[in-house]
Amino acid sequence: MADHSVEITEGCRLPVLRKNQVNEDEWPLAEILSVKDILGKKLYYVHYIDFNKRLDEWVTPDRLDIKKLQFPKKEAKTPMKDGLPGSRPSSPERDVVRESTLQPCCASRRRNGIPPLQWQRYTEYHMQLFSNLHHVQTASRHLIPPQPGRKRKSCGGTDEDSQDSSDGIPSAPRMTGSLVSDRSHDDIVTRMKNIDCIELGRHRLKPWYFSPYPQELTSLLILYLCEFCLKYLKSLKCLQRHLTKCNLRHPPGNEIYRKGTISFFEIDGRKNKAYSQNLCLLAKCFLDHKTLYYDTDPFLFYVMTEYDSKGFHIVGYFSKEKESTEDYNVACILTLPPYQRRGYGKLLIEFSYELSKVEGKTGTPEKPLSDLGLLSYRSYWSQTILEILMDLKSENGERPQITINEISEITSVKKEDVISTLQYLNLINYYKGQYILTLSEDIVEGHERAMQKRHLRIDPKCLHFTPKDWSKRGKW
Numbered sequence: 001m002a003d004h005s006v007e008i009t010e011g012c013r014l015p016v017l018r019k020n021q022v023n024e025d026e027w028p029l030a031e032i033l034s035v036k037d038i039l040g041k042k043l044y045y046v047h048y049i050d051f052n053k054r055l056d057e058w059v060t061p062d063r064l065d066i067k068k069l070q071f072p073k074k075e076a077k078t079p080m081k082d083g084l085p086g087s088r089p090s091s092p093e094r095d096v097v098r099e100s101t102l103q104p105c106c107a108s109r110r111r112n113g114i115p116p117l118q119w120q121r122y123t124e125y126h127m128q129l130f131s132n133l134h135h136v137q138t139a140s141r142h143l144i145p146p147q148p149g150r151k152r153k154s155c156g157g158t159d160e161d162s163q164d165s166s167d168g169i170p171s172a173p174r175m176t177g178s179l180v181s182d183r184s185h186d187d188i189v190t191r192m193k194n195i196d197c198i199e200l201g202r203h204r205l206k207p208w209y210f211s212p213y214p215q216e217l218t219s220l221l222i223l224y225l226c227e228f229c230l231k232y233l234k235s236l237k238c239l240q241r242h243l244t245k246c247n248l249r250h251p252p253g254n255e256i257y258r259k260g261t262i263s264f265f266e267i268d269g270r271k272n273k274a275y276s277q278n279l280c281l282l283a284k285c286f287l288d289h290k291t292l293y294y295d296t297d298p299f300l301f302y303v304m305t306e307y308d309s310k311g312f313h314i315v316g317y318f319s320k321e322k323e324s325t326e327d328y329n330v331a332c333i334l335t336l337p338p339y340q341r342r343g344y345g346k347l348l349i350e351f352s353y354e355l356s357k358v359e360g361k362t363g364t365p366e367k368p369l370s371d372l373g374l375l376s377y378r379s380y381w382s383q384t385i386l387e388i389l390m391d392l393k394s395e396n397g398e399r400p401q402i403t404i405n406e407i408s409e410i411t412s413v414k415k416e417d418v419i420s421t422l423q424y425l426n427l428i429n430y431y432k433g434q435y436i437l438t439l440s441e442d443i444v445e446g447h448e449r450a451m452q453k454r455h456l457r458i459d460p461k462c463l464h465f466t467p468k469d470w471s472k473r474g475k476w
Contacts, residue, residue: 008032008044008064010188011072015065016046019057027065033188045192052371053288054208056193194218195285199239201227201313203338207285227313230278249311251275251303257351259462261307262315264351266465269296269319276301279317283334289368290332298322299331302355304348306339315339318348322470327414329356329363333373343456345376346383350458353384356412357460359467364414381421383454384411386447389427389437399436 008014015027030046033056037043043058190210198205199222217223217234224239225232228248233239252275253267269276276296284290301319305312316335321328330352335345356363365377388410392400404422408415422428427437 006066006069008035008066008069009072010034013049013070013072015068016048016059017063017065018048018055019059033191047191053191056191195223196220197222198225198282198285199223199236200225200282200336203336205285205337209285209288211281211284213281225278225282228311229275230282230314231274232278232281250305251312251314253301253303256465257458257463259459262347262456263305263307263312265303265305265312267301267303269299269301279303280332283317283332286334286337287332287370289370302348302351304344304351315344316348318352320352322468327361327363328366329353329361329412330365333365340372343454345372346380346454347456347458349376349380353412354458354460354463355465355467358463358465362408362412362414364417378421378424379450381413381417382425383447383450384413385418385421386425386439386443387451389439390444390447 010032012032013029014032016030017027028051029049031049032044033047034045035042036045036058042061044061044064045056045058047053047056192210193207194210195207195213195218198207204222213223213232217232220234222236223232224234224236226239226242226246226248228250229246229252231242231246233242250263251265251267252272253265255263256266257264267275273296276299279301280296298321299319300322301317303317304315306315307313314336316333316339318333319331321331330349333345333348333352335348352365353363365373369377385407388407389402392402394400404415404418407413407418411418413421422437425443427439427443429436429438
């Protein structure tokens with residue numbers, strides 16, 4: 001349906017036929033992000049509006065509905081001001097992120113004579129210079145090098161499209177703590193997938209999102225990774241040569257849990273920088289809502305593996321800050337695609353709360369959560385809380401009683417998450433002057449079915465973990 005007499009440029013919007021779409025009559029609206037010419041044939045990189053970015057793809061002209069083409073609106077460019085480069089046209093969404101996430105980073109003092117707000121814009125402009133450095137190290141911080149005299153803690157903020165819903169469970173990813181949304185430096189480069197395929201052990205993975213691997217690797221048909229040290233290599237021959245020299249058969253660090261073929265390794269981001277850096281580059285291929293920061297020192301990484309005769313193969317991981325003032329027990333969490341929908345995501349979440357129990361704390365994940373992460377946490381919280389409520393026994397013929405605080409202490413789930421889950425399940429009712437929890441037959445039957453399918457569980461007896469007091473260890 002393409003009309004070659006009309007030039008389609010970046011920023012145009014038009015209906016596009018999606019690949020493998022069931023109903024061929026549906027042409028979702030898409031935005032053209034990039035155009036390239038291969039042997040005289042044009043290809044268009046499109047983002048489907050209101051669809052996850054992992055579905056973005058290159059399409060041929062015959063999949064474009066040129067009759068409904070919408071050209072981008074012209075906006076005035078921001079002029080040079082006070083010697084600072086002009087920025088991209090503003091939008092309400094970008095303004096909120098800019099004010100909430102970057103503004104507090106600007107100290108009240110002037111840097112080299114530049115007032116704080118102007119320094120903020122200057123920093124945004126120069127972030128692009130660092131987008132493909134080799135030493136980008138963790139998937140939970142902003143792509144800004146640490147400033148002298150600044151705390152490592154990144155500033156909080158709230159995106160207007162990422163507010164918690166009224167029932168306390170986020171309806172969309174929210175931004176706070178050390179994690180920030182990619183929108184604060186969203187450009188065409190980072191909006192496009194730059195790696196076609198990754199070979200990791202016996203699996204070939206199709207990345208979902210951009211990850212700042214070195215520029216020279218982005219043109220490869222396949223990027224090869226050592227599945228034990230996660231080092232990236234440009235060819236199979238390089239990988240085979242590397243494997244003759246790589247002595248690792250498991251992640252570096254301490255094995256703190258093993259049951260059957262499942263093991264967890266605790267990795268210190270300061271002691272194992274190279275591994276942590278490579279892990280985060282891999283994770284960024286599947287996490288759109290995180291950006292990269294230079295320093296892995298403040299983080300611990302917990303890598304889940306599956307064991308066979310060849311070694312311990314990575315399944316997923318989560319990271320956490322060594323010191324969190326806001327009771328965060330997870331910074332980033334990811335189950336690799338080959339292992340998704342097999343119960344490993346809940347196992348990672350359950351393990352994070354087992355660590356919190358040993359530490360004697362309640363915990364909550366940092367926001368924003370990805371769409372899949374949010375579903376996993378909602379499901380875990382629901383099953384964990386319902387498991388406790390259904391095990392309650394009545395005394396002296398009276399209804400069993402339990403408080404929100406008691407549920408929080410038993411599960412190590414933060415009180416706010418307990419309340420939001422009870423509201424999400426619609427269990428809280430007001431009856432005769434007091435709040436009661438009502439379990440319907442549908443809720444009970446649904447929970448029993450879900451628990452029958454949940455075969456993977458953490459056994460606390462197999463956990464060998466001693467928490468450290470990082471506040472007494474100087475600079476981590």
